[in-house]
Amino acid sequence: MRLAGTERLAVPHGALWSVLGDPERLAEALPHVDDLVRLEDGGFEATIRPALALGEVPFRTVWRRDGGVAGETLSFAVEGRSEEYLLELHADLRLTGGDDGATTLAWNVDCGFTGTMRAVGQRVLPAIVRHQVQLVLAAATRQASAATEGGGP
Amino acid sequence: MSTPRHLDTWTPPAAAARWTGLELPRKEDLRLLKGQGTYADDLWMHRMGYVHFVRSPHPHARILDVDTSRAERVPGVYATLTGDEVRRLSDRYTQLAPEPGGRVKDYCLAVDKVRFAGEPVAAVLAESRELARDAGALVEVDYEPLPFVLDAVDGAERGRPQVHTEVGSNVGWHGVFDFGDVDWAVKAADHVVRIPHLHFHRFTSAPLECNAALVHWDPGTGNIELQSNNQMPQFAAMLIAPALGVRTDQLKFKAQDIGGAFGIKLTTYTYLTALALLSRKANRPAKWTEYRSEHLAASAHGNERTFRDIEVPVMADGEILGYRAAAYDDVGAFMRYEPLGAAIWSQVMPGCYRFKHMRVDYRSVFTNKCPVGPNRGYSRLQHLWLVERIVDLVADELGFDPVELRRRNYVPADAFPYTTPNGCVYDSGDYHRMLDRALELIDYDGARELQRDAHGTGKRIGIGIGSTLDSGTNNFGQARIVNKHLPFSGNGEAAICKLDLYGEINVALGTVPQGQSHETTTAQVIADALGVTPDEVLVQPGHDSARNSYTGFSGTYASQFAVTGIGAALGAAERLRADIVRVAACVLECPDEEIVLVRGTASVEGDEDRALTFAEISNLVYANIGALPPDVADTVTLNHRYVYRPPFEVPDWKSKAGNLALTYASQVHACVVEVDEQTGQVRILDYAAVDECGTPINPQIVEGQVHGAAAHGVAAALQETLEYDERGQLLNATFWDYKVLTAPDTPMFKTDNLPCPSPFTPTGSKGMGEGGGAPLHSICGALQDALRGTGAVVTDTHNPPERVWRLLRTPPEARVHGVESVSRKPAP
Numbered sequence: 001m002r003l004a005g006t007e008r009l010a011v012p013h014g015a016l017w018s019v020l021g022d023p024e025r026l027a028e029a030l031p032h033v034d035d036l037v038r039l040e041d042g043g044f045e046a047t048i049r050p051a052l053a054l055g056e057v058p059f060r061t062v063w064r065r066d067g068g069v070a071g072e073t074l075s076f077a078v079e080g081r082s083e084e085y086l087l088e089l090h091a092d093l094r095l096t097g098g099d100d101g102a103t104t105l106a107w108n109v110d111c112g113f114t115g116t117m118r119a120v121g122q123r124v125l126p127a128i129v130r131h132q133v134q135l136v137l138a139a140a141t142r143q144a145s146a147a148t149e150g151g152g153p
Numbered sequence: 154m155s156t157p158r159h160l161d162t163w164t165p166p167a168a169a170a171r172w173t174g175l176e177l178p179r180k181e182d183l184r185l186l187k188g189q190g191t192y193a194d195d196l197w198m199h200r201m202g203y204v205h206f207v208r209s210p211h212p213h214a215r216i217l218d219v220d221t222s223r224a225e226r227v228p229g230v231y232a233t234l235t236g237d238e239v240r241r242l243s244d245r246y247t248q249l250a251p252e253p254g255g256r257v258k259d260y261c262l263a264v265d266k267v268r269f270a271g272e273p274v275a276a277v278l279a280e281s282r283e284l285a286r287d288a289g290a291l292v293e294v295d296y297e298p299l300p301f302v303l304d305a306v307d308g309a310e311r312g313r314p315q316v317h318t319e320v321g322s323n324v325g326w327h328g329v330f331d332f333g334d335v336d337w338a339v340k341a342a343d344h345v346v347r348i349p350h351l352h353f354h355r356f357t358s359a360p361l362e363c364n365a366a367l368v369h370w371d372p373g374t375g376n377i378e379l380q381s382n383n384q385m386p387q388f389a390a391m392l393i394a395p396a397l398g399v400r401t402d403q404l405k406f407k408a409q410d411i412g413g414a415f416g417i418k419l420t421t422y423t424y425l426t427a428l429a430l431l432s433r434k435a436n437r438p439a440k441w442t443e444y445r446s447e448h449l450a451a452s453a454h455g456n457e458r459t460f461r462d463i464e465v466p467v468m469a470d471g472e473i474l475g476y477r478a479a480a481y482d483d484v485g486a487f488m489r490y491e492p493l494g495a496a497i498w499s500q501v502m503p504g505c506y507r508f509k510h511m512r513v514d515y516r517s518v519f520t521n522k523c524p525v526g527p528n529r530g531y532s533r534l535q536h537l538w539l540v541e542r543i544v545d546l547v548a549d550e551l552g553f554d555p556v557e558l559r560r561r562n563y564v565p566a567d568a569f570p571y572t573t574p575n576g577c578v579y580d581s582g583d584y585h586r587m588l589d590r591a592l593e594l595i596d597y598d599g600a601r602e603l604q605r606d607a608h609g610t611g612k613r614i615g616i617g618i619g620s621t622l623d624s625g626t627n628n629f630g631q632a633r634i635v636n637k638h639l640p641f642s643g644n645g646e647a648a649i650c651k652l653d654l655y656g657e658i659n660v661a662l663g664t665v666p667q668g669q670s671h672e673t674t675t676a677q678v679i680a681d682a683l684g685v686t687p688d689e690v691l692v693q694p695g696h697d698s699a700r701n702s703y704t705g706f707s708g709t710y711a712s713q714f715a716v717t718g719i720g721a722a723l724g725a726a727e728r729l730r731a732d733i734v735r736v737a738a739c740v741l742e743c744p745d746e747e748i749v750l751v752r753g754t755a756s757v758e759g760d761e762d763r764a765l766t767f768a769e770i771s772n773l774v775y776a777n778i779g780a781l782p783p784d785v786a787d788t789v790t791l792n793h794r795y796v797y798r799p800p801f802e803v804p805d806w807k808s809k810a811g812n813l814a815l816t817y818a819s820q821v822h823a824c825v826v827e828v829d830e831q832t833g834q835v836r837i838l839d840y841a842a843v844d845e846c847g848t849p850i851n852p853q854i855v856e857g858q859v860h861g862a863a864a865h866g867v868a869a870a871l872q873e874t875l876e877y878d879e880r881g882q883l884l885n886a887t888f889w890d891y892k893v894l895t896a897p898d899t900p901m902f903k904t905d906n907l908p909c910p911s912p913f914t915p916t917g918s919k920g921m922g923e924g925g926g927a928p929l930h931s932i933c934g935a936l937q938d939a940l941r942g943t944g945a946v947v948t949d950t951h952n953p954p955e956r957v958w959r960l961l962r963t964p965p966e967a968r969v970h971g972v973e974s975v976s977r978k979p980a981p
Binding site: 057058081082083084085086112113114115116118119124 | 208292885
C-alpha cells in the first residue's frame with residue numbers, strides 16, 4: 001500500500017528537521033506511542049498503538065534510518081509485529097525550506113501488513129495511516145514551534 | 154465399470170397426513186423472535202476462563218520458538234498452550250485420506266510449521282476475553298518464512314514448494330472417474346467443444362453466528378463437556394477421542410440453538426480439542442467465541458476448484474454425449490473433511506442430463522491457504538457449475554438456444570427412477586416442467602423483447618438458466634471411493650419417541666439443527682402418526698449426546714433431515730403407537746386392529762366411549778403396572794429408539810460406481826440481468842426459483858430454505874469472494890471487505906414448488922435446502938447471454954463489476970479463454 005502527501009508546515013526548516021531527526025523528542029508529543037528505546041545503531045524501538053476498529057493493536061516496531069541526505073531527506077525502514085500481524089513500512093520524508101519561514105514536507109509511505117490487518121487495509125488502513133502521519137507532523141510542528149519560540153534546540 | 158445396482162423401492166406405512174404439508178408457524182420462533190434462544194456464546198460456567206488464539210502471520214514458515222513467558226506473567230492469565238505441548242499431550246488426528254495425503258500430521262495447534270496465514274500457533278486462557286487477547290499479544294513466536302504455494306494447478310506441478318513434505322508433493326489425493334467411453338464419444342461426435350479453463354472461486358456461507366464453545370474437562374469424572382455449535386458432534390467425537398486418548402463416551406456434546414452452519418461448522422474439532430487441553434491444564438472451563446475476522450481467515454472455506462482441458466462431444470441435433478475434464482480441488486493447508494469431496498461431487502456427475510460418457514481426472518491439492526470444509530452444496534455445486542457452463546458454452550459456441558439445448562438433454566420425467574452411468578439412482582423429478590415454469594415466471598418472451606429493445610442503449614440484457622440438483626442422504630460407502638480402507642457404508646439416523654408420565658409425547662432427535670426447523674416439521678409428522686396436534690408433541694430443542702440417541706452419521710448436513718431425521722422419528726413413533734395400541738386393546742378388551750388414535754386418546758373404532766387417554770396409558774405403564782397382565786407389562790415400554798437406515802449397498806471402490814445418495818431434489822432457476830457497459834455493474838431484473846423436493850412437510854419452511862440457498866448463490870456470484878494476495882494474505886477477513894448479501898442486495902425471488910414424491914423415502918419427502926448453487930449457474934449463463942456477440946466467455950463463478958468490465962473491454966484478439974469447437978458437420 002503506497003501513500004503520499006505534501007504538507008506545508010508553519011515552522012522553520014531547521015527546527016522541523018531537528019525534531020524529526022530526534023525520535024525521543026518526537027515521541028514525547030506523539031499519541032499512541034510508548035516504550036521508546038534508542039538502539040546502538042542509531043535506530044529505535046517503539047510500541048505504537050494505533051486505534052483501529054478492532055481496538056488498540058499494539059505493534060512492537062523497530063525503526064532504522066535507511067539513507068537520506070542531512071537537512072533534506074529522511075528515510076526509515078520499519079519492521080513491526082503484533083501477535084499475528086506483521087508490519088513492513090518504508091517512509092521517505094523530503095523537507096524544503098521556504099522564504100516565508102515555513103517548510104514544505106513531501107512524504108511517501110510504502111506500508112505492508114499481514115493477517116487480518118491486511119484485510120482491513122483494503123478499505124480502512126489508508127485513512128488510518130494518513131491519520132497517523134498527520135498526528136506525527138502535528139506533533140513535530142508543535143515541538144518545533146516550541147523550540148523556536150523558547151530558543152531551545 | 155460395474156453394472157449399476159438398482160434399489161428396491163422401500164415404502165413404509167404412510168402416515169394419515171393431516172398436519173404434514175401445512176404451513177404451520179415455526180415452533181422455534183416463539184423463543185428465537187423473543188431473544189430467548191440459547192447460543193454457544195450465551196453459555197456460562199462457574200470459574201470459566203476465556204481463550205484467545207495466537208495466529209500465524211505467515212502463509213508458510215518454520216516455527217523456531219514460541220515464548221509464552223511474558224503472557225503467563227500477566228495477572229489473570231490462567232494457562233497457555235503451544236504446539237509443542239499439544240504434540241506431547243495429544244495424538245495427531247486420523248486422516249480420512251489414504252496415502253499420500255494420509256501422511257499429513259494435523260494437530261489442534263501448529264506443530265513445527267505454520268501452513269496458512271491465520272493458523273493457530275498458541276492459545277491463552279485468561280479471566281476475560283480482553284485480557285486473553287492482550288496476553289496473546291505478548292506471546293513471542295519466531296518464524297523462519299518458507300516459500301509457499303497459493304494455486305492448486307500450479308501447486309500440483311513437480312518442484313513447487315511443498316505444504317507437507319511428508320506427502321512428497323502437494324497432490325493429496327488423485328483419482329480418475331471414468332464412465333461410458335468418452336474417447337469413443339469424442340471421435341464419434343459431430344462437434345467437439347473445447348474449454349481450456351474454468352474456475353470456481355472460494356467463498357463461505359458466512360453464518361451469522363461464528364464458531365463458539367465452552368469446554369470443561371471434569372477432573373473428577375474424566376468426562377469432557379463440550380457445549381458448542383459444532384454441527385456434527387459424532388464426527389468430532391471420532392476424531393477428538395483418539396487424539397486426546399479418551400473414550401468417546403467421555404465426550405458429552407451439547408448444543409441448543411445454532412445461528413447457521415451450512416457445513417462450515419463441521420470441522421471445528423480442532424478448536425474443541427485445544428479448549429479441552431486448556432481446560433485440563435488450568436482445571437477450569439475454557440470458553441472461546443470466534444471473532445468474525447478469525448472465522449473468515451481461519452475456520453473453513455468452501456472448496457475452490459479449477460477445471461482444465463474440458464472437451465465436450467456434441468451431435469448435430471444437440472445431443473451432448475458427455476464430457477471429459479481435469480479437476481484441481483484446492484483444499485488449503487489440511488485435508489480435514491477431505492478428500493470426501495473428491496467423491497461426493499460424483500453423486501451428480503451428469504447433472505440433470507442424460508450424458509453417457511464422462512471422465513474426470515480429479516486431484517485434491519494442498520495450498521498455503523485456509524483449509525476447506527463442507528459449504529452449502531458441498532462439492533456438488535462446483536461440479537454442477539461445470540456441467541451448466543458446459544451446456545451454456547456449447548450453446549454459445551455452436552449456436553444452439555440454451556433453453557432448447559437443455560430440453561434436448563434433460564433426463565425426461567418418464568425415465569425416473571433414472572440410473573446414471575456411475576450407478577447413482579435419481580429418484581424422481583420433472584426438469585422439463587420445472588424449466589417451463591421458471592421461464593413462465595420471468596416471462597421469457599418478454600425478457601427476450603426487453604433484450605432486443607436494450608440494444609444500443611449502453612445496457613445489455615441477459616437471460617440465464619441454472620438447472621441443478623441437491624442430492625441428499627449420503628451413502629457413506631462413497632468414502633471407500635477415496636479410501637478403500639475406510640470402514641464406512643450406508644447411512645443411519647436415530648431418534649427417541651416416548652410417552653412421558655402424564656401422557657406427553659416427547660421426541661429427541663439425533664440431529665443437530667442450525668435453523669432448519671426440526672422441532673416444527675418433526676412435530677407435524679409425529680402428530681399425524683399418533684393422532685394428536687403438533688402442539689402436543691415436544692421435540693427437544695438442540696442436541697444433547699447424554700439425552701439424545703445417535704449413530705456415527707448423526708448430525709445435520711447433506712440435505713438429509715427430511716429423510717433420515719424424520720424417518721427415525723417416524724419409526725420410533727410407529728413403535729410407540731404399537732405400545733399404546735397394545736395397552737389400550739388389553740384394557741378395552743378388543744383386538745389391536747380395532748384401536749384408533751384420535752385427539753390424544755386410544756379408543757375402539759366406532760365406540761368412542763371405550764377409550765383411554767394417553768395419560769391413562771402412561772399411568773398404567775409407569776405407575777400402575779400391576780394392573781396390566783404380565784405379557785403386556787413385560788413388553789411395553791412407551792419409550793422407543795429407532796434407527797432409520799436408507800437402503801444402500803457398498804459402492805464399488807475400484808470402478809467408483811454405486812448409488813451414492815438416496816434423494817435428488819432439483820432446482821431450475823431463471824434470471825434476467827442488466828449489464829451496464831460503462832461500469833460492468835450487474836443488476837438482477839427478475840429471478841425465478843422453481844424447486845422440487847418431493848412431498849413438502851411444511852411448504853413455508855421449504856420456501857424459506859429456497860430463499861436462503863438462492864441468496865447465498867447470488868451473493869457468491871456477484872459479491873462474496875475470499876481473495877488472497879501474492880503474499881498469501883487473505884484480503885477480506887472482515888465484513889468491511891467480505892461483502893455479504895444484505896436485504897437491499899437481494900432480488901425479489903419468484904418461487905414455485907412442483908413436487909415429485911420420492912418413491913424411496915418414508916414420507917415421499919426429499920432432503921433439500923443446500924441448493925445446488927443454481928444462482929451461480931443462472932447468473933453466469935445470463936452474463937454469457939448479455940455478452941453475446943463480444944466473444945467474451947464467462948470462465949469464473951465470481952463476476953463483480955470489475956471482471957465484467959474487463960470482459961467487455963478486452964479486445965477479441967487479446968482474449969485467452971480459448972473456447973473453440975472442431976466440427977465434422979455444420980453447426981446449426
